[in-house]
Amino acid sequence: MTNESNPESLLEVTELKTYFKSRGKAHAPFAKIKSGYVKAVDNVSLVVRRRETVGIVGESGCGKTTLARTIVGLTKSTGGSIKLNGKELLAPKSNQKERFKHAQIVFQDYESSLDPRMKIIDTLNEPLIELTQLSSDDRRRKVTEVIQAVGLAEDFLHRLPKQLSGGQKQRVSIARALVTEPKLVILDEPTSALDASVQAQILNLLIELQERYSISYLIITHNIAVAEYLADRIYVMYAGKIVEQGPAKSIISEPRHPYTLALIASAPIANPRHKTMLDVELRGEVPSVVDPPAGCRFHPRCPYAETICGVEEPRLEQLAPKHTVACHFVEKTKR
Amino acid sequence: MPPAKYTHGRVLYKGTDLVKLDREQIRLFRGTEIAMIFQEPMSSLNPTKKIHTQIEEAISVREERAKGLGEPGKDHGTDDPGRMKEVISVLNKVLIPDPEEVANRYPFELSGGMRQRVMIAMSLAQRPSLLIADEPTTALDVTTQAQVLKLMRNLMDDAKTSILLITHDLAVASQVADTIAVMYGGEVVEETDVLELFSEPLHPYTQGLLSCVPTAPKEVSRLKPIRGNVPDLRLAIAGCKFASRCPFAMERCNKEKPKLSSVKEKHRVACHLYDK
Numbered sequence: 001m002t003n004e005s006n007p008e009s010l011l012e013v014t015e016l017k018t019y020f021k022s023r024g025k026a027h028a029p030f031a032k033i034k035s036g037y038v039k040a041v042d043n044v045s046l047v048v049r050r051r052e053t054v055g056i057v058g059e060s061g062c063g064k065t066t067l068a069r070t071i072v073g074l075t076k077s078t079g080g081s082i083k084l085n086g087k088e089l090l091a092p093k094s095n096q097k098e099r100f101k102h103a104q105i106v107f108q109d110y111e112s113s114l115d116p117r118m119k120i121i122d123t124l125n126e127p128l129i130e131l132t133q134l135s136s137d138d139r140r141r142k143v144t145e146v147i148q149a150v151g152l153a154e155d156f157l158h159r160l161p162k163q164l165s166g167g168q169k170q171r172v173s174i175a176r177a178l179v180t181e182p183k184l185v186i187l188d189e190p191t192s193a194l195d196a197s198v199q200a201q202i203l204n205l206l207i208e209l210q211e212r213y214s215i216s217y218l219i220i221t222h223n224i225a226v227a228e229y230l231a232d233r234i235y236v237m238y239a240g241k242i243v244e245q246g247p248a249k250s251i252i253s254e255p256r257h258p259y260t261l262a263l264i265a266s267a268p269i270a271n272p273r274h275k276t277m278l279d280v281e282l283r284g285e286v287p288s289v290v291d292p293p294a295g296c297r298f299h300p301r302c303p304y305a306e307t308i309c310g311v312e313e314p315r316l317e318q319l320a321p322k323h324t325v326a327c328h329f330v331e332k333t334k335r
Numbered sequence: 336m337p338p339a340k341y342t343h344g345r346v347l348y349k350g351t352d353l354v355k356l357d358r359e360q361i362r363l364f365r366g367t368e369i370a371m372i373f374q375e376p377m378s379s380l381n382p383t384k385k386i387h388t389q390i391e392e393a394i395s396v397r398e399e400r401a402k403g404l405g406e407p408g409k410d411h412g413t414d415d416p417g418r419m420k421e422v423i424s425v426l427n428k429v430l431i432p433d434p435e436e437v438a439n440r441y442p443f444e445l446s447g448g449m450r451q452r453v454m455i456a457m458s459l460a461q462r463p464s465l466l467i468a469d470e471p472t473t474a475l476d477v478t479t480q481a482q483v484l485k486l487m488r489n490l491m492d493d494a495k496t497s498i499l500l501i502t503h504d505l506a507v508a509s510q511v512a513d514t515i516a517v518m519y520g521g522e523v524v525e526e527t528d529v530l531e532l533f534s535e536p537l538h539p540y541t542q543g544l545l546s547c548v549p550t551a552p553k554e555v556s557r558l559k560p561i562r563g564n565v566p567d568l569r570l571a572i573a574g575c576k577f578a579s580r581c582p583f584a585m586e587r588c589n590k591e592k593p594k595l596s597s598v599k600e601k602h603r604v605a606c607h608l609y610d611k
Contacts, residue, residue: 059476165564195503200547200560207553222477225506229549229558248552266481268506270548272529277510278488280481284432285448 008086010216011048011071011103011184016041016080018063018070022290038290040066042240043080048184053210053217055231055248057224057263061286063240064220068186071218072105085183101131104177108189110169114161120147120172121157127180146175149212151205167198171205178213187219191226203229224267228252233322236260239297240289242316246323256325256333259298296328304332348465367397370458374470376450380442386453387438390422391415393460425456429486448479452486459490466491469501484511505548509533517541520566520576523595527602537604539581575607583608 018041040063048054056064069075071082073089073096082089089099107113114123124143128134134142144154150171161169170190177185187206191199203226210217221227227234227248234251236244236259244257255261262282269276284301287293293300299309306329314326327333346353348369353361365371373379381389395418419438426434429452442450451471458466468487472480488511491498502508508515509529516526517538525538536542543561550556563580566572575581578588587607595605 059478196505196544196547197561200549200558203549203553204558204560207557224477225549228551229553262478266478268477268480268504268510270506270509270533270545270550272509272512272533275510277481277507278485280478280485282478282482285446285479286476 008049009047010050010052010085011046011218012081012083013044013046013067013071014081014083016044016067016070016082017078018066018075019078036290039240039292040289041070041077042289044237044240044242046235046242046245048216048218050183051210051214051216052233053219053231055227055234056218056220056237057222057227057234058237059222059263059286061239061289062237063289064237065188067237068105068188068218068220072103072186073099074105097131100127101180102182103184103186104180104182105186105188106170106173106177106190108192110166110173110193111161113173114169114176116161118160119157120159120161120164123172123176124157124179127176131180142179146179147172149178149209150175151201166194167201170194170198170202174202174205174209178209178215181213182215184216184218187217187221189221189223190219192221192223199226206230224252224264225269236263239287239292241297241326243298243327244323244325245316246320250320250323254335256319256323256330257298257327258302258304258333261333262301296326304329363400366393366458366461366463367400368463369465369467370461370463371467371469372451372454372458372471374473376447376454376474377442379454380450382442384441385438386426386440386442386445387419387422390425390438390453390457390460391418393457394418394421397461421460425460426453428459428490429453429456430482431456448475448483451475451483455483455487455490459494462494463496465497465499467499467501470503471500472507473502473504480507487511505544517544520572521568522576522605523603524577524606525602525604526595531602537598537602537609538577538606539583539608540577543580575605 017039019037019039022036022038044067046054056067058064066075070077077090080090084099084103088094121143124146125139128139128142143157147154147157152168152171156164156168164172190206191202194202206217207230209215217230219227219230231248233246234248235242236251236257238259244251244255244260251260252264255264262280265276265280266282281303282301287297287300293310295310295312296302296314299305302309308328312328314328316324316326319325319330341354344354348364353364422438423434426438431437431449431452437445437449445453471487472483475483484507487498500508500511512529514527515529515532516523517540518524519540525532525536525541532541533545536545546559547561549558561580566576566579574589574591575593578584581588585607591607593605593607595603597603598609
């Protein structure tokens with residue numbers, strides 16, 4: 001890794017927008033979906049520093065997976081800027097191979113992210129062939145190194161995905177992401193399909209790998225406990241927008257956006273003495289991003305909402321040196 | 336052998352052994368005595384019928400059984416205004432907004448959280464004494480999960496219905512349950528009060544499971560995964576099924592199967608470590 005001591009950010013996303021055209025009636029004739037744009041990611045800005053782990057938390061439909069896919073180039077952005085290592089990725093002539101080499105992703109569904117007909121060795125070799133100039137001997141060495149780094153024996157290289165358990169497949173997916181020595185690895189719900197003890201193994205493996213390869217993680221999860229365990233900083237997303245951002249500790253213990261408050265309280269804690277989960281007073285569900293509420297997108301569900309919330313969209317404002325919140329009435333959530 | 340066959344044991348429900356009943360007899364227990372909700376509400380609802388029709392069906396089953404008429408005929412769920420009123424009232428109880436409108440929708444027009452609420456409304460309409468909820472919120476988001484579990488708990492408290500919640504999520508269990516039974520390899524290995532289970536887990540599997548659940552940042556406490564994998568249930572294991580993964584396994588554990596027995600008041604565990 002270069003510039004290990006460089007304090008500047010590795011990934012800088014500025015006012016990123018990813019809109020999809022909603023086909024309205026043709027898509028779902030009976031459902032009440034208006035045609036227009038699905039603003040899955042709407043003016044999102046975020047920073048990931050070198051060797052940092054950043055969490056993005058939010059519920060399904062909030063746009064967190066679209067954000068991840070847009071950063072690695074699997075989904076086209078509508079506007080904004082993504083800089084990796086200081087280089088603009090959305091410029092017309094930007095080198096996409098460099099992008100894929102340095103920003104990799106691990107998907108939630110390991111079943112569909114591995115080609116069932118490809119041996120593990122071929123799955124791991126493919127990015128090296130496509131994205132690097134390594135000789136076949138070097139490739140072999142690299143592939144052997146990563147498979148061992150993710151805790152699997154070398155003979156796994158000659159197996160097919162169907163011969164592996166869920167946890168082993170996710171280890172292979174992580175190896176596949178690491179093989180090109182990326183600087184940034186995006187983890188999209190990396191453990192939500194795994195059971196508790198396998199999840200714990202994978203989370204610990206991710207920590208080891210980060211120390212070994214000096215990588216930055218952007219972890220996308222709906223699981224607050226996982227975000228708390230891994231992340232240094234957390235961004236909270238709601239209906240395509242970032243509503244709060246700060247050090248993981250502050251977000252978990254002193255959340256200030258009413259949505260974060262509800263989200264943290266709803267997340268079950270494995271402690272029967274703290275039954276926060278059943279005290280949550282939250283109405284309704286996550287709104288559609290086709291026709292999101294005007295003003296603050298959370299206002300129809302918010303217990304603190306006043307007239308202005310339905311009219312004017314709150315901006316992200318600094319609350320503490322490293323803690324920003326987008327809420328008109330942030331003083332109401334002070335404890 | 337059929338896909339699943341009952342071999343021995345009893346299932347006592349209000350004093351009746353359910354496994355001794357034939358298909359027709361046990362039918363009368365379903366819904367009005369023991370109701371069940373599943374993980375995936377979409378596949379438990381009929382996609383071709385409106386919500387009100389499906390809840391009316393549940394109500395008519397309850398009414399016919401109360402009259403002692405056995406099972407209702409095919410024409411249940413007709414436009415009985417009394418039943419429609421009850422449909423709206425149960426939908427109201429599960430906090431569905433605009434119940435009149437929702438009653439006229441099809442399941443595909445509802446979100447996952449709404450569908451699960453409809454399932455709860457349907458079981459509520461049958462007024463069961465026991466509700467079996469199999470991973471009822473696993474497919475839902477956390478805020479919706481909190482709403483649904485809170486609702487389930489409050490409604491069942493009001494109706495004095497017992498809940499058997501099946502979940503893989505220890506955190507959910509800790510928030511909702513009074514008593515927890517931990518299963519491993521097809522058997523209950525520990526059973527006790529929720530507070531005791533979390534403060535003083537006895538079975539090494541329970542201890543392992545608890546140390547797998549993240550509760551603090553990595554710098555504060557590192558997770559300790561259980562080594563190995565769940566055993567293949569097709570293999571005959573003579574001793575304790577957890578022995579191969581257990582950090583405290585003794586020679587005896589591989590030979591002799593531990594029995595679930597009380598080690599103290601209201602705390603049962605199946606482990607040789609606690610043999611007297």
